[in-house]
Amino acid sequence: MTATISPTGKRPYHHGDLRKALQTAASELIRQRGAEAVSLREISQVAGVSHAAAYRHYADKQALLADLAEAGFHELAQLNRSSIEACTAGPLAQLMASGRAYVRFGARQPHLLQLMFGGAISDWQSHPALVQAGAALAQALTDLIVAGQACGEMRAGDPADLTLTAWSLVHGLALLVIGKRIPGAVGDEEALIDQIAQRCVALLAQGLGTPAGVAALA
Amino acid sequence: MTATISPTGKRPYHHGDLRKALQTAASELIRQRGAEAVSLREISQVAGVSHAAAYRHYADKQALLADLAEAGFHELAQLNRSSIEACTAGPLAQLMASGRAYVRFGARQPHLLQLMFGGAISDWQSHPALVQAGAALAQALTDLIVAGQACGEMRAGDPADLTLTAWSLVHGLALLVIGKRIPGAVGDEEALIDQIAQRCVALLAQGLGTPAGVAALA
DNA sequence: ACCTGAACACCGTTCAAGT
DNA sequence: ACCTGAACACCGTTCAAGT
Numbered sequence: 354m355t356a357t358i359s360p361t362g363k364r365p366y367h368h369g370d371l372r373k374a375l376q377t378a379a380s381e382l383i384r385q386r387g388a389e390a391v392s393l394r395e396i397s398q399v400a401g402v403s404h405a406a407a408y409r410h411y412a413d414k415q416a417l418l419a420d421l422a423e424a425g426f427h428e429l430a431q432l433n434r435s436s437i438e439a440c441t442a443g444p445l446a447q448l449m450a451s452g453r454a455y456v457r458f459g460a461r462q463p464h465l466l467q468l469m470f471g472g473a474i475s476d477w478q479s480h481p482a483l484v485q486a487g488a489a490l491a492q493a494l495t496d497l498i499v500a501g502q503a504c505g506e507m508r509a510g511d512p513a514d515l516t517l518t519a520w521s522l523v524h525g526l527a528l529l530v531i532g533k534r535i536p537g538a539v540g541d542e543e544a545l546i547d548q549i550a551q552r553c554v555a556l557l558a559q560g561l562g563t564p565a566g567v568a569a570l571a
Numbered sequence: 572m573t574a575t576i577s578p579t580g581k582r583p584y585h586h587g588d589l590r591k592a593l594q595t596a597a598s599e600l601i602r603q604r605g606a607e608a609v610s611l612r613e614i615s616q617v618a619g620v621s622h623a624a625a626y627r628h629y630a631d632k633q634a635l636l637a638d639l640a641e642a643g644f645h646e647l648a649q650l651n652r653s654s655i656e657a658c659t660a661g662p663l664a665q666l667m668a669s670g671r672a673y674v675r676f677g678a679r680q681p682h683l684l685q686l687m688f689g690g691a692i693s694d695w696q697s698h699p700a701l702v703q704a705g706a707a708l709a710q711a712l713t714d715l716i717v718a719g720q721a722c723g724e725m726r727a728g729d730p731a732d733l734t735l736t737a738w739s740l741v742h743g744l745a746l747l748v749i750g751k752r753i754p755g756a757v758g759d760e761e762a763l764i765d766q767i768a769q770r771c772v773a774l775l776a777q778g779l780g781t782p783a784g785v786a787a788l789a
Numbered sequence: 790a791c792c793t794g795a796a797c798a799c800c801g802t803t804c805a806a807g808t
Numbered sequence: 809a810c811c812t813g814a815a816c817a818c819c820g821t822t823c824a825a826g827t
Contacts, residue, residue: 366793371792389607405794471690477751478751514774517744518771522740525738526743536731584812611800620811621811622812623803623804627810
């Protein structure tokens, strides 16, 4: 932000914080149209620079996409934490709340979820920050399940199995909702989607919970 | 196939069955590298024609991709039927077998599953045959669940909810496996993936099954 | 250090023209 | 009826040159 905005109103040669401007522009465009439908050239244009300028801040288009996906993981993890904290009941009920938040996130930002999990980022492994952000999300789920097992609300067994089952359910549900593959719920009404998600995570809870845990839900 | 192959060995002007040749070439390339990494021009070249010839058989690239995705749905539906028929136990056990087959399909042909459910085909609704093929797959699942409810192995409730829950679980699991998001199972060993899938669908069965149904599994 | 403009090798798509 | 070749408007990426 140092000496980049001239008083004349003309745009200066140096942008100031082009990296952030690219993130903002890309995020906006991708949330609207999806990663495949947005070019680096258009992002640069919206950010107000030439089409080659982005390469001073990102190695290639993949790196920019990975950056946005990482931000998406942080956002989802934050929503996850909020939904868990907002639920004053036990871990099993918190797991259900967390699952609904996951589906809600997908329904609100379908193109972002596609970017985070779809094939747009070809070499996931070469973006360590992205791997880290994804792993943190899974760890939060595992923590919840271990807590549930400790207090007898959740079934015994390898926490990794319970984690993967819970994650798979909400992940698959979110993607099926996004893809409009659900007959009878083609619309985007958020309330309807949330009701569907509620019923699915309730069935999940039947599978993961102990009899005592399930009884406590009602 | 009429008068298209000259005895001299030189390629004739007319291909004969270019549509099928394009499908074959595209299927091969996409299964190896994914839809985003394959161009219509390369597909045409592999099929042995100029890059414009494809437009005589497909409206655009999306139409070719939709055609391949539809074939994928038929293949998956067939695997689904086979796995159910091969299981001589009750509907709950058949549901588990079906789920494992779904995950196995995804693990074997990750790029195809991405094509079928990812964002590569932007306007799904404008390819009716594709919608139909996807709906048929969901219907097979619902049939299984209704049968399970009828014989008391599966929990009562709206079959649509049970269907969506089961589908979401196996769909999410397949995609997480494909994306190598599963810590501890980064490898491609099919046997390992199948064991993981087995444990997840077992937990699903705990949620969807009645006590009697679950008892019958053991 | 940061950005621009021209250039390169690609795309998807169209269309007159060939067989 | 089916395919080709040239053309158009785009891409992502590179690099000398400008500030």
